[in-house]
Amino acid sequence: MAEEKSDSPSDKSDQTETVEEKKIKPDDKKQKSKQDETVEKTSVQSNNNESSNCYCGKExxxxxxxxxxxxxxRWFHExxxxxxxxxxxxxxVNYIFVCKNCSPTGLESFKKTQAPFPQMCVTAIANLLQMCQKENEQKTLFHKDKDIIPFIDCHWESMTTMPRRATQSWHATIHRALLKxxxxxxxxxxxxxxxQLFGLASSELTSIKPNYEQMIKNGHLRATEMGIQHVDVSRGTWYWEATIEEMPxxxxxxxxxxxEYANLQAPLGYxxxxxxxxSRKGTRFHESRGKHYSxxxxxxxxxxxxxxxxxAHDASHIPNTYKDRPLVKFKSHLYYEEKDQVQETLKALRPLEGSKIIYYKNGINQGDAFVDINKGAYYPGISLYKSAMVSVNFGPNFKYPPTDVTFRxxxxxxxxxxxxxxxxxxxxLTENEGKLRLDTFVL
Structure with missing residues (x-):
């Protein structure tokens, strides 16, 4: 991504309990002690369940x-x-998952990423080892050609988003990954x-997990109070925050x-x-034209x-349905086909009277950056140049919520x-009697 350098000028409620003093017999003390011990154990067990188990509470x-x-x-069963x-x-280990308890929307999020060959080997050997343990077989080492590669070949689409190789040249890559x-x-x-037989350096299978700390360090994942934003807004007043974590x-x-059609291969505002x-000089950008702002x-x-x-009242705010589009198979998944209509959308762009964008820095209003912006739906957008790292917060707990305007x-x-x-x-579905367009896809 190229960075442009030119600038234009410009309830717990408090309760009081009355404790009645009375003599307690020795037997009563023992009974009370047992009850307290039972309550304490139950409490500890409950806390452990809350901190380490699935929604179901099972191990x-x-x-x-x-x-x-x-x-x-916490671990969650599929x-x-x-x-x-x-x-x-x-x-x-090649995924990012957020449970519904941690998501402010109450919705789970999941993304499977491309797995490098060493990760695929770890997953394959771990599964082979677990299958042997289940069958009470004392086997901890496995053959590359007889065990590991067949497992990966059988479960390729399940293990990675990487397209399946047309040739068997990846077999040699597996061998190099194991040796390395x-x-x-x-x-x-x-x-x-x-x-040659291969096994895991650590036989503790419960320790195999995604390295979220490394993902954060490499910039692939940022742990914030939020998840990742994939929704747009087309009416109303909306707000989100971003914190600059690293700016080398x-x-x-x-x-x-x-x-929607903002160029993802160019800086935002291109x-x-x-x-x-x-960030540089506080310049605001639209159509590649930079003007001084803050x-x-x-x-x-x-x-x-x-x-x-x-x-505007003259536009439909109901999103387009995809049920009328042909289905396309891609990487073992079915998707609704959608064709870009950039030129048509460009010709239809019109300014929305009364619309505007305002930026804040550490809670201070920097003034109107853009007014009467184009009609349409907008997404939060981020462009990073070189090794900058940004964490985002879509709410509800904002660090500097605006006090000069009502927003969502x-x-x-x-x-x-x-x-x-x-x-x-x-x-x-009502208009089409519940029928989907499946004529261009053969199941």
Missing amino acids: RNLNIVELLCASCS SCIGYQLGKLVPFM DIGTLFTMDESTSEG EGSATRLGWGQ DKFGYSWR DSYGEGDTLGFLIVLPD GMHEKAEEAIAEQSMADILY
Whole structure:
């Protein structure tokens, strides 16, 4: 992503208990002591369940898929999770999961990422080891060609988002991955008649989990009070925050609001679909034109992003249904086809009278950045240049909530979006007698 350097000028309630003094017999003391001990044990057990177990309160089961919450670090059984996870296998580490207890919207979130070959090997060997333990087999080492590669080949789509290789050249890559991490991830025994056998350096299968700390360090995941924002707003006054966690020398950010067709391969504010505030010199950008707006911002600053979208009453705020689109199979999943209509959308852009975008720096209003912005739906937008790191907060607990305007946090939009999309789908199915367009896809 290239960074433009040019700027244009410009209840617990308090209770009192009356304790009545009376003599207690020795037997009563023993009885009371036992009761207190029982209550204490029950309390400890309850606290443990709250801190380490699934919604169901049961212990871990290594024979099934379990996911670790990135926020509360509790394990959840696949059968107890309401989210449609797709194909998975036990002992995966290439995912990000947030349980409904940690999500402010009460909805679970899950994302499977591409797994490098060493991770796939760990998952494969762990599953082979667990299957042997289940069958009471004393086997801890496995053959690359007879055990590990067949397991990965059988469960490829479940283990990674990486497309399945057309040739078998990845077999050699598996061998190199195993050899490279001998002593750290794997062990090897060459003294057997079968040749090289591989096992896990640590046989404690309960320790296999996603390295969320490393994901945070590498910038792939930022643990905040929120999840990831995937909803847009088209009317009303909305707000979200971002904190600049790291801003190394030479790095920069552009933060703000963008529409659906904002160019994801360019900085926010590059085209007519984006409005951004740049860290360098506090410049505001739209259509690649930079104008002076405020002082610069940097590491440690918390920024607020407010958008005001008056209700135009002449537009439908119900989102498009996808039930009328053909189905496309991609990486073992079915998707509704959607074609970009950039040029048509560009021609239809019109300013929305009374609309505006305001930015805040550490709770201080920086003034109107843009007024009468284009009509349409807007998403929170972030562009990072080089190694900048930003954490986002969509609510409800904002660090610097605006006091000069009535607004709604972006966290409130999630459930509203679900209702809107459901309404759009119901209208379509009612009008089309419940039929979906399946004519272009062969099951």
